[in-house]
Amino acid sequence: MLDHVTLRTADLEGTRAFFETVLDLKPGYRPAFGFPGYWLYAGKEPIVHLIPGHAGPVDRHGETIDHAGFRLADYQGHRRKLDALGIPYTTMDLPELGERRLFLHTPTGILLELVFREGENFGGA
Template sequence: MLDHVTLRTADLEGTRAFLETLLDLKPGYRPAFGFPGYWLYAGKEPIVHLIPGRASPVDRRGETIDHVGFRLTNYQEQRGKLDALGIPYSTMDLPELRERRLFVETPTGILLELVFREGESSGGA
């Protein structure tokens, strides 16, 4: 079981606001580390940690984590939310898995995959 993901970003506040809006994550308790950051919660669990990073282009060709996937519900609602916010995305349907996917990038270019399974219609990140 994956516990959390830590994302480095040159735009700490923008990335926090983006993930709060897109995934309904909420900032919560974070230990008093000697550097800034946020722990973003889905319910009672801190699933995304944000810490400062240098501004540099995202290059997925090298040895790195390519993207982070989130299981969500309400595909049409989420797609409408992206449209209303003017957030570009691409789609992928995998009927053999009974899944639909939306791909979006954070303001600094981190790729997020939003995965929706048929039959799951309520809840969030």
């Protein structure tokens, strides 16, 4: 089981706000480290840690983590939310797995994959 993901970002506040708005994560307790950052919680678990980083091009060919994936519920509701917020995304349906996916980027370009297990119910676009 993956415990958490730590993301470096040049826009700490903007990235925090993005995760709060898009994924409903909430900032919570974080030990008093000697550098700024946030621990963002899903319920009682701090699943996303944000720390300062430097802006630079994303190189998807080098050895790096390519993206972070989150399992969520309510595919259509998340599409409506992203549309209302004007956040661009792409879709991928994997009916053989009973899954639908949305791909989007944080304000600083980190790729996120939102995974929805819909089972056999693929009604609606």
